[in-house]
Amino acid sequence: MDTTQRTEQQRSADRRRRELLEAADRVVLRDGPGASMNAIAAEAGITKPILYRHFGDKGGLYAALAKRHTDALLDSLRAALDAPAERRERVEATLDTYLAAIEARPQVYRFLMHPAEGAPSEQGFDVGKHSAPLLRRMGEELAQVIEDRLDLGPGSHRLARVWGHGIVGMMHAAGDWWLGERPCDRAELVRSLADLLWGRLAAAGDKVGGPGF
Amino acid sequence: MDTTQRTEQQRSADRRRRELLEAADRVVLRDGPGASMNAIAAEAGITKPILYRHFGDKGGLYAALAKRHTDALLDSLRAALDAPAERRERVEATLDTYLAAIEARPQVYRFLMHPAEGAPSEQGFDVGKHSAPLLRRMGEELAQVIEDRLDLGPGSHRLARVWGHGIVGMMHAAGDWWLGERPCDRAELVRSLADLLWGRLAAAGDKVGGPGF
DNA sequence: AGACTGGGGTTACCGCAAGTAACATGCACG
DNA sequence: CGTGCATGTTACTTGCGGTAACCCCAGTCT
Numbered sequence: 001m002d003t004t005q006r007t008e009q010q011r012s013a014d015r016r017r018r019e020l021l022e023a024a025d026r027v028v029l030r031d032g033p034g035a036s037m038n039a040i041a042a043e044a045g046i047t048k049p050i051l052y053r054h055f056g057d058k059g060g061l062y063a064a065l066a067k068r069h070t071d072a073l074l075d076s077l078r079a080a081l082d083a084p085a086e087r088r089e090r091v092e093a094t095l096d097t098y099l100a101a102i103e104a105r106p107q108v109y110r111f112l113m114h115p116a117e118g119a120p121s122e123q124g125f126d127v128g129k130h131s132a133p134l135l136r137r138m139g140e141e142l143a144q145v146i147e148d149r150l151d152l153g154p155g156s157h158r159l160a161r162v163w164g165h166g167i168v169g170m171m172h173a174a175g176d177w178w179l180g181e182r183p184c185d186r187a188e189l190v191r192s193l194a195d196l197l198w199g200r201l202a203a204a205g206d207k208v209g210g211p212g213f
Numbered sequence: 214m215d216t217t218q219r220t221e222q223q224r225s226a227d228r229r230r231r232e233l234l235e236a237a238d239r240v241v242l243r244d245g246p247g248a249s250m251n252a253i254a255a256e257a258g259i260t261k262p263i264l265y266r267h268f269g270d271k272g273g274l275y276a277a278l279a280k281r282h283t284d285a286l287l288d289s290l291r292a293a294l295d296a297p298a299e300r301r302e303r304v305e306a307t308l309d310t311y312l313a314a315i316e317a318r319p320q321v322y323r324f325l326m327h328p329a330e331g332a333p334s335e336q337g338f339d340v341g342k343h344s345a346p347l348l349r350r351m352g353e354e355l356a357q358v359i360e361d362r363l364d365l366g367p368g369s370h371r372l373a374r375v376w377g378h379g380i381v382g383m384m385h386a387a388g389d390w391w392l393g394e395r396p397c398d399r400a401e402l403v404r405s406l407a408d409l410l411w412g413r414l415a416a417a418g419d420k421v422g423g424p425g426f
Numbered sequence: 427a428g429a430c431t432g433g434g435g436t437t438a439c440c441g442c443a444a445g446t447a448a449c450a451t452g453c454a455c456g
Numbered sequence: 457c458g459t460g461c462a463t464g465t466t467a468c469t470t471g472c473g474g475t476a477a478c479c480c481c482a483g484t485c486t
Contacts, residue, residue: 013462036443047465052445088415135386151418158397162387162405163414169386173348174379184371192375199412201376202301205364229434249472260436262475271473 017054017064020044024065029107033062033114069108070134073101074141081145088194095190099175103186106179113176135172139165167197230267230277233257237278242320246275246327282321283347286314287354294358301407308403312388316399319392326389348385352378380410 023044027035037058041048055061080097083090102109112134143164146152152159170193178189236257240248250271254261268274293310296303315322325347356377359365365372383406391402 016463037445038443046463048444049446049466050464053463058444087419136390139386139390146414149420150414151420155401158401159405159408161396162391162402163409165390166383166387166406166409167414169389170379170383173352173382173385174375176382177349177352177378178375183374188371189375192372193379195372196376196379197409197412198415199410201359201363201380202411206300207362207364226433250474251472259434261473262437263435265474266434 013054020046020051020054021061021064021068024061025068028065028111032107033111037061066112066133069112070137073098073112073134074137076101077138078141081142088198091197092190092194095171095193096186098171099178099186099189102175102179109179113172135165135168139168142168170196226267233259233264233267234274234277234281237274238281241278241324245320246324250274279325279346282325283350286311286325286347287350289314290351291354294355301411304410305403305407308384308406309399311384312391312399312402315388315392322392326385348378348381352381355381383409 020040024035024040027040027043031039037048037051040061041051044051051061055064076097077094080093081090083093085093140161141164143161146163147156147160150156150160174189174193178184184192233253237248237253240253240256244252250261250264253274254264257264264274268277289310290307293306294303296306298306353374354377356374359376360369360373363369363373387402387406391397397405
């Protein structure tokens, strides 16, 4: 029959695709995002054209690769966000989950967020197509949670989205900086960020001798 | 004399360098960050090796280009940050200044923040070297202002830096998203972000029927 | 005047990576 | 058996960043 045959082929193709992604993952994590298609193909034990048959172009491969990691990270974040606890605890847990993830696998993180670093040669290949989606998806998910759970009055939809993207951006930038400089431990960073979100900036007093910020 | 001669040559070289940067600017703003060195050289009316004599490599050129715009933007931001007004007004003015800048010249913004988009071919050329510095510099400057002006108690230095980078990241991510979707006007975005910083997230009530976010 | 030096310029090339065309091979099905 | 068809290969083209070698002309020293 045609259907079984096609599903069979489909399954085999999918398995192959997954194997190729694993190989690409290893190479990218080892050599950085500048890994060449030749190198990836070699790691997978095959040659370039096969990669192109499966993923179209380098952008397709990297997008597929990014999607895997992005999905995994988003799953963890959802879990932290949905835990049964007070709001502040949830916020801290979510921040901590994200930061723990990027701390544990900085290579993956760097690939997702700064896919151009390391010296790829990209012709007709838009790197921004990868990092943006992760931030965007995180922002949208958070916005949804905020809108669902919080009573924000009129304009809550737009407000929630602004906040979702804003908070994600805050987390991202602070995490990126922290990962580079390691100025404090994770717990302190989490606490500081949560404090910021809890309005400590507005509540702080002016320093003596000058107008407040 | 040697000194006058050298300064004379220096001046001429500097002028040339500025001309080249202008040309590069035009090309990058027209073709996106994927502009080739050949294209830039052609725009400047010369050929590649001259660019390399002046800037070393593509990274050097792009770094110089980015520095110009970054410095300009940072000047505007400093002005808004130093204005004589209440804290909330300053925060809103700073946010608005940033957003107005990226709204007015999205091409410049895209180049500074997502320099890889458009398809550059970068061999041994680290794009991350451009976008990061802008965010980092903004974060550090803001941190400095916060630390100088606010009384944050013990650990104020680290706290200010976390907040500086976090707030900049919030502004950046929200701005990036807003620039793409234009879900509301600038004033509303500014107000929403300021509200977030002023702790409205923590203050909001739970929605009926479920545990709070 | 004529050789000498040095900054600004060019052509022609290298290396390398993305992407592609054309050819080979193994395996199901009529 | 032969005919698709998926899977794989070699060998190529194109286009980029980057460089080596050469050129030219203004001014200077003798």
